[in-house]
Amino acid sequence: MNKYLAISLSLFAILITGCAKIKDCGTDFDCFKVNAKTCSRAKANLINEDNNIRVTIRGHSVDYCRVSFKIENIGENMRNKYPTESGIAIGKTMNCKVDKKYSEYKDLDYIEEITNLPNEFDRSCSGPIKDLMEGPLKEIMINEFKSKLSDKNIN
Amino acid sequence: MSKGLTKALKLEFNDMKERKISLLFYLLVPAIIIWIYYISATMTINWGDYASLNLKLYDLFASDVFSIIIIFITTQLMVLRIVGERAPYGTLDRELIAISRIGMYFGKLFANLIFVLLQVIIIYIFGFIIFPARNYGSPIPILLFLFLIALFGLISGLTISIFSKNKEQAIQLIPFFVLILLLFSGLFVPLDQMPGNIRLIAENMPLTLGSQSLKMLTLDGVGFEDVQFKMWKLLSWIGVITLAGLVKFELERNR
Numbered sequence: 001m002n003k004y005l006a007i008s009l010s011l012f013a014i015l016i017t018g019c020a021k022i023k024d025c026g027t028d029f030d031c032f033k034v035n036a037k038t039c040s041r042a043k044a045n046l047i048n049e050d051n052n053i054r055v056t057i058r059g060h061s062v063d064y065c066r067v068s069f070k071i072e073n074i075g076e077n078m079r080n081k082y083p084t085e086s087g088i089a090i091g092k093t094m095n096c097k098v099d100k101k102y103s104e105y106k107d108l109d110y111i112e113e114i115t116n117l118p119n120e121f122d123r124s125c126s127g128p129i130k131d132l133m134e135g136p137l138k139e140i141m142i143n144e145f146k147s148k149l150s151d152k153n154i155n
Numbered sequence: 156m157s158k159g160l161t162k163a164l165k166l167e168f169n170d171m172k173e174r175k176i177s178l179l180f181y182l183l184v185p186a187i188i189i190w191i192y193y194i195s196a197t198m199t200i201n202w203g204d205y206a207s208l209n210l211k212l213y214d215l216f217a218s219d220v221f222s223i224i225i226i227f228i229t230t231q232l233m234v235l236r237i238v239g240e241r242a243p244y245g246t247l248d249r250e251l252i253a254i255s256r257i258g259m260y261f262g263k264l265f266a267n268l269i270f271v272l273l274q275v276i277i278i279y280i281f282g283f284i285i286f287p288a289r290n291y292g293s294p295i296p297i298l299l300f301l302f303l304i305a306l307f308g309l310i311s312g313l314t315i316s317i318f319s320k321n322k323e324q325a326i327q328l329i330p331f332f333v334l335i336l337l338l339f340s341g342l343f344v345p346l347d348q349m350p351g352n353i354r355l356i357a358e359n360m361p362l363t364l365g366s367q368s369l370k371m372l373t374l375d376g377v378g379f380e381d382v383q384f385k386m387w388k389l390l391s392w393i394g395v396i397t398l399a400g401l402v403k404f405e406l407e408r409n410r
Contacts, residue, residue, distance in 0.1 A: 022380050070381070085207075088205070088208075127291045128291055128374065128376055131207075131208050132208065
């Protein structure tokens with residue numbers, strides 16, 4: 001019986017530590033890109049004008065790579081421009097699925113797919129941010145998101 | 156692990172078999188409460204951090220209500236496990252001849268943990284599938300937190316049982332214990348409206364840690380990494396209360 005208890009406790013510990021193990025790249029986007037190539041669990045913060053979006057790659061699941069976005073902070077400018085929406089959006093996330101077929105091509109990585117996600121919201125993403133974007137916020141957020149992610153950090 | 160753990164587990168399983176109607180009641184009650192809450196809390200929320208998400212009252216407070224249900228039931232489940240079996244009417248002293256106190260403690264805990272695991276799954280099925288509360292999170296972290304809240308409830312119930320002098324005292328302590336946790340949970344007074352020091356205490360209370368984590372997982376859709384610090388705090392509470400119960404139970408041997 002003690003053996004079974006030890007196994008159960010070990011499984012519990014593995015579950016807890018396994019869930020938590022995500023490489024933190026901080027603001028080092030090169031580190032994030034290396035992990036993104038293989039859809040390995042990693043996270044990075046994209047900071048621009050005090051807007052802070054955390055992108056997390058959560059690994060493969062069935063036939064897609066799971067990527068999530070969390071709005072950690074919204075800069076002063078945006079907050080002044082959209083005070084109510086900013087208050088609601090902080091701390092919220094969006095979880096997206098990137099098609100696994102691209103991982104079969106060695107020269108391609110998920111970065112390109114991640115930057116194209118705003119065009120694929122309806123099909124690939126879910127979460128409170130997506131639901132917030134159903135309203136007039138949609139255009140604003142997509143444009144802000146896309147420009148910051150592609151222009152500043154990737155190219 | 157400790158002397159007589161297997162024996163203690165068997166004893167507890169036998170006891171659970173005898174209490175099967177009462178245990179069945181504990182399993183069904185959460186489902187009934189969730190159903191009542193689901194049909195009554197239908198108002199749409201248009202204020203606070205979750206405005207514009209078209210949430211119902213049921214969605215907004217689901218994590219609080221589920222946590223409270225679990226705490227109430229698990230503490231109740233355990234509160235008589237030691238004090239109810241003490242002399243002159245109980246068999247605890249006789250059982251402790253062959254089983255160490257630590258073995259007895261963990262025997263009771265592990266046996267009930269299996270029942271509680273089942274209960275957590277039932278609450279998840281009723282709360283997020285049959286009467287679906289809004290959920291952007293994945294099931295494993297949610298189940299893990301429901302389970303940790305249940306574990307905290309079990310250990311608290313067992314510790315109250317050890318500290319109580321008689322059944323009446325144990326039963327009296329449960330509502331006070333749960334009500335204090337409830338008042339600090341942010342359900343009645345929002346955490347950000349509490350005065351600084353009180354807020355600090357409230358944010359670190361076990362029920363608050365559990366229900367706030369569940370809310371972040373389900374409504375904010377955050378990943379496990381965003382709530383793991385709260386999980387460690389909750390595990391620390393579980394550790395401290397376990398230790399307090401075990402020390403008191405061990406000290407009784409020398410009386």
